[in-house]
Amino acid sequence: MAAERAAQLEAEEQARLAAEQAAQLEAEEQARLAAEQAAQLEAEEQARLAAEQAAQANLEIAQKDDLAKSMYALTEETKEDKAKQEELLIRLNEVLIIKEKDLKDLKEENDLSEQGIYLEPKPFKSITAENRAMEAIKSELEATINKRNQTISELENLYNQRIKKGSNRNDATSQYYLETIQNLKAEQVESERMRASIVSTLETVKVATEVERKRRIKRALYDNEKDRFNKDMAALERIKKNTPLSPVPLSIEDFNFGEEQSGNVQILKGVQNVDNGYYMIIAVHENINDRDEFLEKVVASGQSDVNFFFDVNSSKYYIYYQKFDYVEEAMRALDSKGNKPYNEKMSVVKIED
Structure with a gap:
């Protein structure tokens, strides 16, 4: 009985020690996580403050004088036009994706039909409204690109005026706008390239789709003609027989x-x-x-x-x-x-x- 009691007490002691150790580890883990979270929050706050300070510094540089303030207004205008430009490019590309899918489906239907495999034909889409919407997007995109190019040109003219009036080419404001103009021009080159690529591919898809549509019509006419011929010959045979x-x-x-x-x-x-x-x-x-x-x-x-x-x-x-x-x-x-x-x-x- 004494030995059993001693063993029980020892087991209880070990369990108590294990529980205390687990609790200690848990408290240490929570403390570590809390410290990490605090450090992260502090780092984020410092980064935010640094960004605000940099933005404030850039704002002061960008609006150093009256000409610079006018240039700043034009720069802000290009940001709005860029967002609109990108949205229109996305919409035009979505039109392209739809038309490429329609072409793929139509070609597959025609190919399978020629192999003797029947595929339920999709109804012809009325592409008038679809094309009208596409042309509207193309027109709006072209207008937006032209407007942004004009704004960049105005920005560059103001930059040159500022230099002619005696501003140092190497001061922070001149360097800021020189870099801004270069970046804006590079963005426009890329936007023009994307637009040209999408429009070119749309034209290629349009031509290929017209080929497949004519191919489908020709096949349908052939099927109708074959059916009509069979009915005609059956009528002739019936007349001759009866x-x-x-x-x-x-x-x-x-x-x-x-x-x-x-x-x-x-x-x-x-x-x-x-x-x-x-x-x-x-x-x-x-x-x-x-x-x-x-x-x-x-x-x-x-x-x-x-x-x-x-x-x-x-x-x-x-x-x-x-x-x-x-x-x-x-x-x-x-x-x-x-x-x-x-x-x-x-x-x-x-x-x-």
Whole structure:
């Protein structure tokens, strides 16, 4: 029992000593942190006082005489213009970032489409307002840069006047403004460089975007033309398959030939899905229903080889059933067209690239 009691007392003593030691260390750490904080505050205060003293000294130097005071006012004006200048450069660069992103997205969409990978197209942005805002920023930036350059020029003129009136080039005020003018000019050179770089890149992006927009439009037109062609051929096949021969001969009056054609050989360019050559046109229609009605009557008359092509430039359908490689062959066919009613208004159209 005595031994256990002694061990317990010893453990309690060790715990007490450890607690006292921990408390001592904690008090020392707090004292160290407090001393460091006090030293930091003192250093900051000294730095603030030094800065204030330096600023006061510079203010006295900068406003030593009347000309210097005028120069000081111009210097303060350049600071305001610099802030505005920098803000406008940032805004113009933000426009550039947006336009570069739009170009990247449009190019990716076009590239993937050409690889057969469909990407949901982003709607065309109305860039009129966007470009108007961009031009406003460019105009305001140019005006601000010009104004600041003018202010710096006025500052330099006052500096030269002060020297001509006898001020020492090497006194503190002259040296202060000489350095100020040099720094301001360097800032303007950099601002001009940045503006020129952004504007140049914007122009490059504009040209590239126009290329991609035309590329997208061309692709969309191609897709639309392909879809229209497939529908047209399906309609022609349906008419040929489902139209029975007429039990009685049809007359010229039964046919609506559509648009009157010239007696001369007409030349069409850019027609899709047909080969170059001379086509014996028997009717021209803009309306699909009129086209199909004419086709049905031609098929009902026994001419099952009838066909047609679409001229995207005029949005008209040209119906034919004969095609030749040479004009002489076409003209002979025109002369020997016979008395079939659907040949009454036959004309020759040349398809070329």
